[in-house]
Amino acid sequence: MPQPHFPQRQSGFTLIEIAIVLVIIGLLLGGILKGQELITSARVKNIIAQIDGTKAAFFGFQDRYRxxxxxxxxxxxxxxxxxxxxxxxxxxxxxxxxxxxxxxxxxxxxxxxxxxxxxxxxxxxxNNPYGARIQLINDDTYADTGTATSRLNLKTGPQIPAAILAEIDRKIDDGNALRGSMRFSVYAAGGTAPTAANCYNTTTGEWSGGSGETNCGAAILF
Structure with missing residues (x-):
């Protein structure tokens, strides 16, 4: 007596299942990237707000007490x-x-x-948003195309990623670590001093935003 024939069950995923998985992975990656973008934007805004608030406090104090x-x-x-x-x-x-x-x-x-x-x-x-101390001082601890002279400046403090400082500089100044009112600074705030070559191109002044360097700092000149 002939045995009944059953179709063999295929193993593996169908194209539809694979497509669904890929869509889910894409959504997850998109969410992660968007989340990182929002975090970066928030940190940039926080540091700019701290800079603006400190400058306003300085000028308000100067106006009141001369x-x-x-x-x-x-x-x-x-x-x-x-x-x-x-x-x-x-x-x-x-x-x-x-x-x-x-x-x-x-x-x-x-x-x-x-x-x-x-x-x-x-x-x-x-402290800045990364836990390092800020500083308001007259000194020459900032980058310059020539020889820096002592000027009143606000240090952002170290431990700030180069990408964050690059974005801040583009928003409030000229995007160059060697010129304008915002410059690179090696101020260590009691920790590890930032390394200039890791944070910006020491020839052109362009911030090394894509380097992944996380210990950088800047000085805002008054």
Whole structure:
């Protein structure tokens, strides 16, 4: 008696199943990339907001007290809670750069309360969105096509990816790490100093946005 014949079951995926999987993978990758783009955009906006807020605080303080924060020689008597006077010479020196935040916070120009100490810490100085300290100071620690001269500048602090700084520079300046009001800076904030050659092209000044370098910093010149 002949045995009944059953069609053999094929193994593997059909074209429709493979197409569905590919669509799902594409959606997942698109979501990840969009999420990364949103995170990057948020970080760029946060740093720009910190730069703008600090500059506004500086000029507001200068207008009210006719002095520079950190350098104000009568801060302890004219600003409630301020603990440290400057020498009033019109320059924010290295030691006075810590007192900047004491003066600005107690005068109500920035959020938070920062108390002067000879050693920088989270209690004395604000951090950038990447956890590194920022700095407002007169110095020449910034990149230049020639020899940098001492100027008042705001350091963004290190540990910022080159791609983020490239985007910020394009938005607020000329996109060049050697020129304009935004420059590369090796300011270490007590950590590892950024390496110039890793963060931008030292010949052209173009930020190395595609390098993947994560420890870079900048100075915003006033």
């Amino acid at each position: 002095a520079l924060p950190g350098d104000f020689s009568a801060a302890a008597t004219q600003i409630a809670g301020a603990a440290q006077n400057g020498n009033g010479d019109g320059v924010i020196s290295t030691s006075e750069s810590i007192a900047v935040w004491d003066h600005l916070s107690h005068a109500g120009f920035i959020n938070g309360t920062y108390v002067y100490n000879a050693t920088e810490s989270a209690a004395t100085t604000p």
